[in-house]
Amino acid sequence: MTYSLRIADLPSQERPRERLLSLGAKQLSSAELLAILLGTGQGKGKLSAVGLGQYILQQLSQHQRDPLDILRDISPHELMIMPGIGPAKATTILAAVELGKRVFQIRPLEKTVIESPQMAAAVLSSELMWQKNERFAVLLLDVKNRLLGTQIVTIGTATETLIHPREVFREAIKQGANRLIIAHNHPSGGLEPSPEDLESTEQLLKGGQYLGIPLLDHLILGNGNHQSIRQITNLWNLFPQGD
Numbered sequence: 086m087t088y089s090l091r092i093a094d095l096p097s098q099e100r101p102r103e104r105l106l107s108l109g110a111k112q113l114s115s116a117e118l119l120a121i122l123l124g125t126g127q128g129k130g131k132l133s134a135v136g137l138g139q140y141i142l143q144q145l146s147q148h149q150r151d152p153l154d155i156l157r158d159i160s161p162h163e164l165m166i167m168p169g170i171g172p173a174k175a176t177t178i179l180a181a182v183e184l185g186k187r188v189f190q191i192r193p194l195e196k197t198v199i200e201s202p203q204m205a206a207a208v209l210s211s212e213l214m215w216q217k218n219e220r221f222a223v224l225l226l227d228v229k230n231r232l233l234g235t236q237i238v239t240i241g242t243a244t245e246t247l248i249h250p251r252e253v254f255r256e257a258i259k260q261g262a263n264r265l266i267i268a269h270n271h272p273s274g275g276l277e278p279s280p281e282d283l284e285s286t287e288q289l290l291k292g293g294q295y296l297g298i299p300l301l302d303h304l305i306l307g308n309g310n311h312q313s314i315r316q317i318t319n320l321w322n323l324f325p326q327g328d
Contacts (some may be wrong), residue, residue, distance in 0.1 A: 089121065089146060090097055091128050097126045098226075101113060101117040101118070101120045101121045101195070102121055104115075104117065108211055108255065115138070115142060115152070115153060116138035116139040117138065118138070118143055119137070119141060119142070119178070120137070121173075122140045122177050122181055123129065123137055123138060123174055123177070123178075132242040133206070137169050137170075140168075140169070141167060141170070144167055145159075148241075152310070154274070156178070156182060157182060157215055158217075159179070159217075161175045161179060164178060164179070166182030166307070177277070192295065196227075196231040196232065196233040197231065197232045197317055198229065198230050198231050198232075199224060199226060199230050199231075199232055199266065200215055200314065202304055202310070202311065202313040202315075203303055204312035205223070205224055205266045205268065205302065205304060206268070206304055206306055208224065208232070208235065209222050209224065209235060209268050209314075210306065211308045212235065213269065213270035213315075214270060214306050214307070214308075214309065215268055215269060216272065217272050218240055218241055218272065219240075219241040219268055219269055219270060219272060219280075220238045220239070220240050220241070220246045220269060221237070221238045221240075221241070221267070221268075222235060222236065222237050222238060222267070222268050222269065223235070223236050223238055223253055223256060223257070223265055223266070223268040224265065224267075224268070225256070225257060225262035225265065225268050226262060226263065226264040226265065226266065226267040226301070227262065227263050227264070228264065230263070230264060230301070233260055233261070234260060236256050236260075238252050238253055238256060239252065244297055248269075248309070250288050250289050250291075250292035253265065253267060253289060253292070254293075254296055254298060257294075257298050258298075262298065263298065263299075264298065264301055264304075264328065265293070265298060265299070265300050265301065266300075266301050266302045266304065267289060267300065267302075267303050267304070268303065268305070268306060268311075269282075269304075269305060269306035270305070270306045270307055271305055271306070272307070273307065274308030274309055275306040275307060275308075276305050276310060276311065276312035277312075278305060278314050278317075278318075279320075280301070282305065282314065283314070283318065285303075285323065286300075286303045286314055286320055287320060287323075288326035289303070289324075290320060290326065291324060293324075293326050294324060294325075294326065297327075298328040299314070299326035299327055300326055301326070301328055302315045303315065
């Protein structure tokens with residue numbers, strides 16, 4: 086494989102670093118962001134970093150999957166199989182991926198007030214967002230919605246997890262929680278609640294009514310995003326929680 090065109094040969098307005106400085110990181114393509122990490126290409130004639138970034142994404146998308154989804158869990162060895170990627174470039178890419186995951190996560194201080202679905206999802210992102218199996222977690226809150234702790238309640242398969250209200254409320258009672266937010270992930274990345282998701286939410290809402298421990302929301306996390314079942318259904322009107 087021969088390479089041509091170095092990144093330095095590009096007009097300044099087309100260089101990824103200059104474009105990031107003038108337009109902001111959000112305006113750059115995935116290949117351009119990879120280019121900034123990679124610097125110059127390697128090999129005869131040198132492929133531009135942008136070209137190398139495009140090549141990596143093309144290779145990762147061969148099996149009809151989102152290349153960024155694969156990149157989240159790729160190993161150094163798998164990256165280094167690709168021409169132009171040695172240990173230095175592989176470790177740079179993987180360090181950036183891991184840093185991105187950690188930046189996405191909020192590490193709340195004890196007694197932080199959970200004020201929105203966005204904040205709740207961010208607190209749980211490292212536990213749920215990028216996992217390959219479904220996980221069911223609970224945020225334990227006091228009467229003022231201050232965070233007492235988080236707990237993974239169950240871990241399922243790649244497609245489903247099973248949850249019973251007693252497992253959720255047992256943990257709440259054990260920790261002295263007054264309110265709850267529950268959440269689970271969809272490894273597929275889809276955020277639409279399944280019939281089973283809605284059924285388990287209804288059961289938990291009934292449990293919250295009976296035990297006097299309000300369920301504030303049920304979140305679905307996946308592929309860097311989240312969905313609040315409370316915001317898209319009328320279940321909380323059907324089963325008021327007194328919150």
